[in-house]
Amino acid sequence: xxxxxxxxxxxxxxxxxxxxxxxxxxxxxxxxxxxxxxxxxxxxxxxxxxxxxxxxxxxxxxxxxxxxxxxxxxxxxxxxxxxxxxxxxxxxxxxxxxxxxxxxxxxxxxxxxxxxxxxxxxxxxxxxxxxxxxxxxxxxxxxxxxxxxxxxxxxxxxxxxxxxxxx
Amino acid sequence: xxxxxxxxxxxxxxxxxxxxxxxxxxxxxxxxxxxxxxxxxxxxxxxxxxxxxxxxxxxxxxxxxxxxxxxxxxxxxxxxxxxxxxxxxxxxxxxxxxxxxxxxxxxxxxxxxxxx
Numbered sequence: 001x002x003x004x005x006x007x008x009x010x011x012x013x014x015x016x017x018x019x020x021x022x023x024x025x026x027x028x029x030x031x032x033x034x035x036x037x038x039x040x041x042x043x044x045x046x047x048x049x050x051x052x053x054x055x056x057x058x059x060x061x062x063x064x065x066x067x068x069x070x071x072x073x074x075x076x077x078x079x080x081x082x083x084x085x086x087x088x089x090x091x092x093x094x095x096x097x098x099x100x101x102x103x104x105x106x107x108x109x110x111x112x113x114x115x116x117x118x119x120x121x122x123x124x125x126x127x128x129x130x131x132x133x134x135x136x137x138x139x140x141x142x143x144x145x146x147x148x149x150x151x152x153x154x155x156x157x158x159x160x161x162x163x164x165x166x167x
Numbered sequence: 168x169x170x171x172x173x174x175x176x177x178x179x180x181x182x183x184x185x186x187x188x189x190x191x192x193x194x195x196x197x198x199x200x201x202x203x204x205x206x207x208x209x210x211x212x213x214x215x216x217x218x219x220x221x222x223x224x225x226x227x228x229x230x231x232x233x234x235x236x237x238x239x240x241x242x243x244x245x246x247x248x249x250x251x252x253x254x255x256x257x258x259x260x261x262x263x264x265x266x267x268x269x270x271x272x273x274x275x276x277x278x279x280x281x282x283x
Contacts, residue, residue: 012192019190019221037252044223048191133224133260140259 002029002069007062010054019044022067022076029069030162035143039076039160042141045134046078046156053082053153073144074162080153169193172200178276181209186218189226197226201233201244210242213275222253227260234266243267243282245275 004025008014022043023036031039043065050063061081068075135156139145142158149155170193171186181204189197204212214230216222234244245267248254257263269275 012190015191016188037255040221041223041256044190044221048223048225051191133228137224137256137259 001071004067006065006067008065010051010059010061010063012048012051015044015047015051018047018063018065022065025067025069026074026076026160026162029067029074030164031074031160032163035160038141039074042138042158043076043078045138045141046076046158049134049156050078050080050082050154053080057082069162070159071164072162073159075157075159077158078156079150080155082153170196172196174200174204177213177272178280180211180213180276180279182272182276183212183214184218185214185216188221189219189229190221190223191225194223194225194229198229198232201229201236205233205236205240205242210237210240211279212237212242212244213272213279214244214246215272216246216248216253217250219248219250219253222256224256224260227256227262230266231262243279245269245279247272247275 004021006018006021008018019040023040026036026039027033047063047065054061054063058081064079066075066077066079068077135147138147138156138158143161144159146157147154148157169187170189171184173184175182175184183197183200183204185197187193201212212233214233230244230246237244247269248257249270254263254268257266257268267275267278269278
């Protein structure tokens with residue numbers, strides 16, 4: 001198991017850097033080329049959400065990313081340090097809900113507070129609630145997603161299949 | 168690549184050309200341009216995304232915001248996009264039902280004219 005950890009100041013410009021690093025590590029871990037766009041977009045969404053939460057509540061704290069080669073899976077964990085109730089003023093995302101889902105639906109145990117993710121209806125979406133929008137996109141993109149509240153903030157864990165034999 | 172923006176008028180419709188990456192860092196520039204065009208009485212817009220390399224939910228939010236603004240004046244905002252990597256995010260979010268998405272700028276303009 002090999003892990004790359006990245007911490008960055010919560011600035012929008014750094015989200016692109018995070019995407020590039022995640023894509024590079026995913027490729028190195030054996031994620032299929034066809035899935036790299038999904039990794040790039042999902043990691044970007046998770047980092048954008050974390051950056052916005054930090055800029056509102058703790059701009060001095062860095063956003064953390066862990067990129068782990070698990071052999072047959074490539075896992076990304078984006079962790080923020082914004083207070084759990086911070087999500088309420090971003091709108092659309094229940095503050096204590098944890099999300100555990102696959103592309104096929106709920107996935108089983110993933111945290112102490114589980115609830116199926118209910119995307120906001122498309123007709124009502126606008127720039128006022130990017131947090132829920134981003135999480136909806138992540139849920140649609142990643143092969144496996146778990147969103148859970150931690151003591152310090154929110155953790156978005158995503159993973160994709162990797163092919164160790166191809167390395 | 169970051170974001171390059173341009174716009175021109177074609178057959179009475181304002182065409183916005185977007186090139187590069189639309190994300191949390193660059194999307195505010197696109198938002199400002201769309202607001203500026205609406206403030207200058209351009210209510211029928213076509214956003215050409217053929218040269219967009221990356222689009223995230225922040226960018227989608229900007230496009231939805233632009234659509235809301237032009238609809239307030241009975242206008243329209245259509246998209247031009249054939250790239251599967253970009254179309255996928257519209258499908259995931261259900262926004263293919265909200266936007267008119269066309270293969271070419273000419274097709275988008277023709278479709279808009281035929282609805283009038």
